[in-house]
Amino acid sequence: MFNAFEVRIKRLPGNEDIPLPQKMSQLASGFDLYAAVTEPVTLEPGARALIPTGFALAMPDELEAQIRPRSGLAFKHGITSLNSPGTIDADYRGEVKVLLINHGQEPFIIERKERIAQMVFQLVPQIRLTEVEELDDTVRGAGGFGHTGTK
Ligand SMILES: O=c1ccn([C@H]2C[C@H](O)[C@@H](COP(=O)(O)OP(=O)(O)OP(=O)(O)O)O2)c(=O)[nH]1
Numbered sequence: 001m002f003n004a005f006e007v008r009i010k011r012l013p014g015n016e017d018i019p020l021p022q023k024m025s026q027l028a029s030g031f032d033l034y035a036a037v038t039e040p041v042t043l044e045p046g047a048r049a050l051i052p053t054g055f056a057l058a059m060p061d062e063l064e065a066q067i068r069p070r071s072g073l074a075f076k077h078g079i080t081s082l083n084s085p086g087t088i089d090a091d092y093r094g095e096v097k098v099l100l101i102n103h104g105q106e107p108f109i110i111e112r113k114e115r116i117a118q119m120v121f122q123l124v125p126q127i128r129l130t131e132v133e134e135l136d137d138t139v140r141g142a143g144g145f146g147h148t149g150t151k
């Protein structure tokens with residue numbers, strides 16, 4: 001792999017059995033994340049839970065990581081990430097956690113080592129916000145929120 005960014009990952013104590021985040025195919029965008037719950041967690045319909053992953057990261061300053069749902073869990077069980085995409089800041093050194101919510105009709109049990117979400121790394125451009133009195137004109141102007149159509 002050429003020009004790969006090095007991201008350091010640290011297993012947190014007690015999680016030696018949890019697989020590290022893993023790409024499930026050669027060109028997968030995301031690394032699947034495994035639940036590091038000590039006991040199975042039951043998510044009742046409508047309930048949410050913060051699920052530990054058992055690791056922490058140190059990535060290059062220009063990256064972030066996004067926590068995204070797994071489409072299979074969403075389609076089959078209505079399980080998704082409530083704050084999708086979750087943001088892991090480059091300077092965050094705490095445990096990566098996944099905020100799951102059950103939008104389905106049945107309770108869903110999260111077992112240890114189950115794949116619950118995926119983590120996608122992205123470049124974050126460095127931005128300097130400059131306050132001004134006037135903005136340049138465009139054809140769109142201030143139109144938005146569906147003004148180009150009827151729906
Ligand atoms: O799905 C997530 C979202 C966030 N975090 C961690 C990493 C992130 O760097 C930190 C803060 O996240 P965010 O900025 O989204 O939350 P906040 O409510 O603004 O908290 P803070 O005031 O700590 O920034 O929490 C996770 O582990 N998982």
Ligand SMILES: [Mg+2]
Pocket residue numbers: none
């Ligand atoms: Mg924040």
